[in-house]
Amino acid sequence: MGTSEIIVRFRRRGGQAKESADLRQVTIIPHNEWRRIGDSLDSLTREAARLRAERKAKKEMHLRSQEVVKHWTNTYAGVKEQKLKAKKKRDEEIEAERQILDVEEEIHKQGERKKAIEYAKQCQFYQTERVKNFHSGLLLSRVMKERDAQIEFQKSKIKSDKKWEEQLKLSIEKAFKEEQEKAEKQRRDRVALAKDHLKQIKEHEEEEERKRKHEEKDAEEIKRQNSLYEIEMKKKLEKKKEDINESRRLFFEHMNDKNIIKAVEQQQQEEEDEKIRKFIKAKKRLMQMGKEKEAETHRLMEERRERINNFLSELMKEKIDNEDLIIARDIAEAEAEWEKREREKYEKNKAELRAIAEHRAVVMKNKEEEERQRKSEAKEQLLANMKIDQIFWEHEKEKKRKADKERQEVQDAHIQQMAKNKFNAKQAKQAELEYYRRTEALVAEKEKEFQEYAREVTELESESTNKYIYPLVKAVQEGSGGGHGPIFVDRGGLRPSYQANDITGVQLPFYNSQGSKYSNFQKSKGRLGFTW
Structure with a gap:
């Protein structure tokens, strides 16, 4: 018997009651054998754990080897790492030098740009009118100073020579002629400038006239559009009135119809009632006649019956024979038959009168029904017409509400357009005032710069000589604009020139005088442009 069989035989099974074991049949396994069996069963698990431990140790x-070798310099990896670090350091140094060069280059370019800007500003400053003046x-x-120096030099050098005097005279005549030509050229230029100004004034006037005509045309067009709108509205109102009158006329015609x-x-x-009344009257007359005839017949029958009774009585009295009795019976039967026929005729007439009365009642009822239906239709037609009139109104x-709304929208649009134009005009005026303020500030700044420059130059020139600085002082005091008129204080100290209003267009002279040497003031006022 094997060990496994003993273990299976004597172990306690699940779901079974506990049984007492026979100790004589139990096999005892030694501890070493038990360990050998366990080791043989757990060999795979222990082998896997051993392999994992070896891999972890490796x-x-x-x-640890990498940590130790990482700082070595005598290996291929160490040499490579050292070379990479050296290359990286060299690249960083080169990049730093390049950045320094770039900064220096940028500073140099910025200085060059600044110099160019300063030079451009200086050139622009030298190109201004005041600096030129x-x-x-x-x-x-300087020319006056040089001229005086040359005159002094010529006086000391040149002797009184006739040839020199003639040459000097020719030079003076030539200079005088050149001055005259120059003055004539300036006059022609002034005349051309005056004509150009007059042409510009005329063009401006024509432009204003065209603008005014265009505005008048727009106003006429708006007026015409308003007139057309009013005419259209009048036509609509007239058409509306005509439609109302036509509807009213149709309604009245309908009511008349x-x-x-x-x-x-x-x-x-x-007429039908009259016919019915006549028919009833005729029927009554016929009935009366029938009643009278019936009464007459009844009276005759009574008389006949009386005669027959009398006759029968007489016969009875006379005791007539049987033949007379038979004749009397036949006569009585004939009278009874006649009475029967008369009674049937009376019943027939009575039935006809009843049928006529029923027919008359049916006809009157139909007439009443037709009248009621006609009134109902008339009422419905009236309500329909009233509803149509209400819908029309x-x-x-x-x-009318839409027309009022459209008119209000047009009016609002006009008001908005007027407000917009007013706002635009106000904005333009404010922009113009802002432009004037900026212009004044700029002119004041330029004037300050010019005064500093002029002061430096004047001081530099006055160091050499103080005799010929009057042109500099005069040029400084003239003001910007270079004209001969009064200075505009509100326009940055501008000094414009004025031209005559006549055909010459010459510039008015600049002089101060206590009185006028001209006696004709009207001519002077005409030249100045005054008309009063």
Whole structure:
């Protein structure tokens, strides 16, 4: 018996009751044998754990080796790492040098740009009118100084020579001629400028005239559109009134037709009633005649019966024979037959009269029903017409409301356009005032710069000589604009020039005088442009 069989045999099974084991049949396994059996069963698990431990140990050993070798310099990896670090350091140094060079280059370019800007500003400053006039004065001052020096030199050098005097005279004549030509050229230029100004004034006037005509045309067009709108509205109102009158006329015609139809129907009804009354009267007369005839017949029958009775009585009295009795019986039967026929005729007439009365009642009932239906239809037609009139008036009210709304929208649009134009004009005026303020500030700044420049140049020139600085002082005091008129204080100190209003267009002179040397003031006022 094997060990497994013993274990299976004597172990306690699940779900079974506990049984007492026989100790004589139990096999005892030694401890070493038991360990051997366990080791044989757990060999795979222990082998896997051993392999995992070996791999972990190898990995830890590899990491420790890498940590140790990482700082070595005599290996291929160490040499490579050192070369990479050296290359990276060299690249950083080169990049730092390049950045320094870029900064220096940027500073140099910025300085060059600043110099170019300063030079451009200086050139622009030298190109201004006041600086040009000041330089002209500076040149005149230096020329005057040079002229005096040359005159002094010529006086000391040149002797009184006739040939020199003739040459000097020719030079003076030539200079005088050149001055005359120059003055004539300036006059022609002034005349051309005056004509150009007059042409520009005329063009401006024509432009204003065209603008005014265009505005008048727009106003006429708006007026015409308003007139057309009013005419259209009048036409619509007239058409509306015509439609209302037409509807009213149709309504009245309809009512007249209804009244006529009603009168005709009433007349027909009266005629029918008259016929019925005549028929009833005739029937009554016939019935009266029938009653009278019946009474007459009854009276005759009574008389006949009386005669027959008398006759029979006489016969009875006379005791006539049987033949007379038979004849009397036959006569009685004939009279009874006649009475029967008369009674049937009376019943027939009575039935006919009853049928006539029933027919008359049916006809009157139909007439009443037709009259009631006609009144109902007339009432429905009246309500329909009233509803149509109400819809028409509501439609007219809606049209009027839409027209009022459109007119209000047009009016609001006009008001908005006027407000917009006013706002734009106000904005333009504010922009113009802002432009004037900025212009004044700029002119003041330029004037300050010019005064500093002129002061420096004047001081520099006055160091050499103080005799010829008057042109510089005059150029400084003239003000911007270079004219001969009064200075505009509100326009940055501008000094414009004025031209005559006549055909010459010459510039008015600049002089101060206590009185006028001209006696004709009207001519002077005409030249100045005054008309009063």
